[in-house]
Amino acid sequence: MTNPARMPRHPLLEWTWDALDSAAFARAFTLAVFGTVALSFAIQRTAGVVTYSTVIAGLCAVGLAVLLRRRSELTLVRLVPTTLVLFFVWLAATAVWSTEPPRTLVGWLVLAGPAFLAIVIGHVRDTLQTVRALGDTLRALLALSLALEILSGILLDLPIRFLGIQGNIVLGGPVQGIFGTRNMLGFVAVIALITFVIEWRTRSIPRGLAIFSLVLGGLLALLSASPTVFVLALAVAVATGALALVRHAPPEQRRSLQISLLSLVVVGGVFAYFFRRPIIAILNAGSDFATRAELWDTILNIYVRYRPIQGWGWVGAWPTEEFPYTSINIITDETHATALNAYLDVLLQSGWVGLLLFAGMCALALVRSWLVASKRRSVLYAWTPLVLITLLVDSMFESFTLGGFGWLLLVVCVVRAGLSRSWREGIQPPAPTSGSPALPQQPRDGAG
Numbered sequence: 001m002t003n004p005a006r007m008p009r010h011p012l013l014e015w016t017w018d019a020l021d022s023a024a025f026a027r028a029f030t031l032a033v034f035g036t037v038a039l040s041f042a043i044q045r046t047a048g049v050v051t052y053s054t055v056i057a058g059l060c061a062v063g064l065a066v067l068l069r070r071r072s073e074l075t076l077v078r079l080v081p082t083t084l085v086l087f088f089v090w091l092a093a094t095a096v097w098s099t100e101p102p103r104t105l106v107g108w109l110v111l112a113g114p115a116f117l118a119i120v121i122g123h124v125r126d127t128l129q130t131v132r133a134l135g136d137t138l139r140a141l142l143a144l145s146l147a148l149e150i151l152s153g154i155l156l157d158l159p160i161r162f163l164g165i166q167g168n169i170v171l172g173g174p175v176q177g178i179f180g181t182r183n184m185l186g187f188v189a190v191i192a193l194i195t196f197v198i199e200w201r202t203r204s205i206p207r208g209l210a211i212f213s214l215v216l217g218g219l220l221a222l223l224s225a226s227p228t229v230f231v232l233a234l235a236v237a238v239a240t241g242a243l244a245l246v247r248h249a250p251p252e253q254r255r256s257l258q259i260s261l262l263s264l265v266v267v268g269g270v271f272a273y274f275f276r277r278p279i280i281a282i283l284n285a286g287s288d289f290a291t292r293a294e295l296w297d298t299i300l301n302i303y304v305r306y307r308p309i310q311g312w313g314w315v316g317a318w319p320t321e322e323f324p325y326t327s328i329n330i331i332t333d334e335t336h337a338t339a340l341n342a343y344l345d346v347l348l349q350s351g352w353v354g355l356l357l358f359a360g361m362c363a364l365a366l367v368r369s370w371l372v373a374s375k376r377r378s379v380l381y382a383w384t385p386l387v388l389i390t391l392l393v394d395s396m397f398e399s400f401t402l403g404g405f406g407w408l409l410l411v412v413c414v415v416r417a418g419l420s421r422s423w424r425e426g427i428q429p430p431a432p433t434s435g436s437p438a439l440p441q442q443p444r445d446g447a448g
Contacts (some may be wrong), residue, residue, distance in 0.1 A: 015086040020069035026124040033117045034137040038405045041180040056113045063120035081418030083361035091314040098313020107316035114408040122415030135199045137191040145177025174225035186226030201379045235393040246374040311351035342395035366416035388413045
């Protein structure tokens, strides 16, 4: 007799339904998401924005099907971190007072698509599986970037204009690969180096491949000639040392050590602020910082103070023909598409409420992931806090974490941290219904 809880299906549909729950499909989906979002610039330059948006929408539809297939493993309250929900609700609310409500809706959807994909990845892949998928993706994309730079700068001696590749590799850089700008390439290279080191230390890949990956990532980080690379590398190195110190400290001393490290971070931040000009001179980033300083002063002194609480309405990347963004560009005599600072972008567009929600979401995720990494023995758990630190430090100089690849990684980290250390830990998934097969649970690896 046919089970009433399981409707008869066409064999192809039956196969598809079963495939959605397989490990191979989950890996393929994760690779497709990482690859598509990391290639967003190249896809939009070659096939257009509509094509890229269609691919993201299609991946979201597949992701929804995966969650429906695995629904017996999930509970609604564990699905999305509360801080992420609150941030999205506030961004949607800004449409009420936005000068361009349709653009606010579009900007909200631009964030919602990758965020949903990140949530799906967080629930179908554990930390090691996520690191492996990201490592494979970045290895391929960095190798492609280097190959195109060699083709442009050495073999053809011609720029590849539609990708923005200038062919400067023969001069030692700066290069941008398939990522559009040297700063984006440098950012991706640092994320890749963190991922490659974790792969190597966990013995997830052969030693030869690990060495090749590290050389590739380091070479492109240097060739990018991005001033932010050195800042990110320093921040990651300091964070790695601090985390190693905490991990090897006796358990009874960790609390006081954590407080001491937090105090040092605060003091270091104050020191860096007051001595920012000598630091910038050492990094040879004077012209870049001068441009940023003028832009930031304009945003803070003129536009934020008129709408400090609610902001001007969320739009994401600036519509340069709309107020106040066109006015900002006129005053600075530049053509900016962002505030070149994620925190100021959030402040300008969603006010202090949005900034506090965004900062709270990031800070809570960092604290949770740091505590997990400091207690667990495996170096695997260091990936989430180190990537978060990279994202948050880079957010002081760019707005990469508010869209595309940076935003996808941020939400992945927030979801993992939210599942690892929160009041949700005590909530178990519902038991399978009668007649439904019990599905394998995702490993509770602490990186959630």
